[in-house]
Amino acid sequence: MAPAENLAHHLVCAVMAGGSGTRFWPLSTPAQPKQLLKFLGENTLLAETLARVAPLCPAERQLVITNRTLVAAVQADVPQVPAFQVLGEPAARNTLPCMAVAALVAQALDPEAILVLLPADHWVADAQAFRQALLRAAERAATGAIVTLGVAPSHPETGYGYIELGQDLGHGLHQVAQFVEKPNLERALQYLQGGRHLWNGGVFVLRAQRALAAIAQHVPAITQELAPLADLPLGSPDWQAHFEQAFPRCPSISIDYGVMEHESGLEVVRLDAGWSDVGTWHSLLGMRGEGQSNYVKGAAAVQDCEGCVVISTGPTVAALGLRDLAVVATPTATLVLPLERSQDVRSLVAEIQQRGL
C-alpha cells in the first residue's frame, strides 16, 4: 500500500453543497442557504470546508456540486476552484446521483482518484485531526474499501444518525456493524455510555472506480444516464449539455439507501475533532469561543445573557438578561425562540408565508 503522502496526491474532494431549507430562517434564504452563511469568522461554511481539506487536496482537485441557481454564488465564494468544477444540478435528485457525477469528474481528473465526498455545511474544530482521519480513510479506500467517518459523540444527540461499530481493525478503524437511524433520548444515552456508537458524519471516502462500480451494481439506472459523461471532455459544452439532460432523469435516491445498505465490509474511521452538522440554532452554541457564555455574531450588545445565540446581519441587536434563546436579526426579519425549540422555526415560517408578512 502506498504511503499516506502519495495517497494524498490521488485525493479528489467533492463537496455536496445543494442544500436549502428553512432551518436557519431568517439568516438563510433560497439565494443564500446555510452553506453560504458565515457562522464563524469571515468565511462561509462552504469555503471553510474547502479550506480544511486544501492541505491534502488543492483547489484544482476540488469539486463543488450545488443546485443550478447557486452556481454563480458558489463560484464567487470559492473563486480558487476551477469554474467548471462547480457543478449545478438542474434538479434535486438526492445524494446518490451527486456521488455518481462526482466520481465521474474525479476519474476524469485522475484515473486513480480517491473520492472524498463531503457535506458543505459541517463545522470542525480541529482541522488537523480531521485531515488525519481522512488520510487514514484514504489508506483503506486505496485497497478498495468504502470508508466513512464516525464522530465521537460528545452528548446524547437525538438529531443525528449513528454508526454501530463492528470489529476493531486498529488505529481508529472499525468495521461498520450497521447504520442506525436517529435515536430517542434514552437510546442516545445508551449509545453514548456504551462507547460502541459514533455519529454518522456523512463523509465517504472510496476510489472513484469503486463508487461507479457500486452504483452500476445497485442502481444501474443512474449509470445508464450518466456514464456517457466519461466520454465527453470535462468542462466542454457537450459535457454540460448531457449532464443537464441526463441528471434529471436519474432516480432520486440517497447514498445510504442506494448503495451503503447493500454493501458489506464498510469501514469507519473514528473522528474526535470537535464536530457539528450546524443543523439548528442550538448547534451553534457548540461553536462559540472557549470560555464564551454565548455565541454572538454581528452588531450586538449582549449583557447578562447565558447560553444564547445572538446574530445580526444588519440591525443592532440589544439583548439583556436572556437564557438559552436564539435572537437572530436581519434587515427584514427578526427571530426569537428558545434554542431547545430550534426545529419549530418551520411552523413560524409557514405562518409568515401564509399571512404574507
Added chain:
Amino acid sequence: MAPAENLAHHLVCAVMAGGSGTRFWPLSTPAQPKQLLKFLGENTLLAETLARVAPLCPAERQLVITNRTLVAAVQADVPQVPAFQVLGEPAARNTLPCMAVAALVAQALDPEAILVLLPADHWVADAQAFRQALLRAAERAATGAIVTLGVAPSHPETGYGYIELGQDLGHGLHQVAQFVEKPNLERALQYLQGGRHLWNGGVFVLRAQRALAAIAQHVPAITQELAPLADLPLGSPDWQAHFEQAFPRCPSISIDYGVMEHESGLEVVRLDAGWSDVGTWHSLLGMRGEGQSNYVKGAAAVQDCEGCVVISTGPTVAALGLRDLAVVATPTATLVLPLERSQDVRSLVAEIQQRGL
C-alpha cells in the same frame, strides 16, 4: 355653581408633550419620543390624549407644549389644533414654567378659563369615565380649588407616586392628605390593600387665574419672566419673541415641588378607567386587548408566547415559545429583554453608544 355643561365651555386643555428619553429605545428616538409613538391603533399617544378630551374641549381650546425641536412633528400629528397653540419650549425647565405658559395662553383664550393640564403620554381604557372625572374636577376648580386625578390602583405598582386620601367630600372627591413618593413593594402592597391611596395621575385641573396666582405667590421668578406675555397678542411675533427670551430664564422646577407642596386644601377625584403612564415596555402589557396573551403590534408571527410585548416597525418578527419578554424590532435595531428588566434598557443603550454600534 354652574352646571357641568356650562363649565365645559370654559375648559382649556393643555397637554405637556416635552418628554424624550431612552426608555422605549429602539422605538423612541429624540425625533420621535414616546408621545409621538403609536402604541395602539393608528394614533400617537398625543393624538389619543387630545381626542380623549375633545368631546369636552374642542381643538381650538387645546394647547400642546412640547420642546422646540418637536413643534413641526406635533403640528403634523395633530393638525386640528391651531398652529400657534403648539408651543415649543426653547429650553427644558421642568413642569412649572410649562404650567405658567399654559395658564397665560388659556386666560388669553378665555378670561374664565379652567385649565386642564395633562401629560401627553398616558393611556386610558375608558375615555368616558376619564371625561366624567375631569368634569367633576372642573366643578370643584370653578370654585377655586386645585384638583388632581387619582387613579384607582390595580396592582402594587412601585413605579408611580401615590396620593394619600384625606376627608371624603362625596361623589368620588377627597381632600388630599399628602403626595407620597414611589414606594417599595411592601409599602405598595399596604397601599393597595388599605384603600386609602391612589396613583398620582399627573393631571391638574384649576382656574387659569388660580394657577397664575399660585405661581406668583410661590415662585415669583417665573411670574416676573412670563407675565408680560399677557399683554402681547397671542400668536404674534412679539409674543413668540418674548416667550423665547423669557422662558429659558425661568427657574427649572416641577409643579409638585414649586406649588403643590405649599398649597393646602388640594382635592383629588378618583379615576377608575383603566390607566397606564406607558412608562416601560412592561406597562404595555396592561394595554393588550381583552383575552390577549400578549401585546403585539406590527408585522409579527407570535406562536405559543405568553405575557410578551412584541412590536415591529419594519422587520417581520417571529416569536415562538417565549415568556414575559419584550421583543422590539425596528429597521435599524432589535431589543430583547425580560419585561421585568425593562428599566435596564438604559445600560444597553449606553453600551451601544459607547461601542458605536
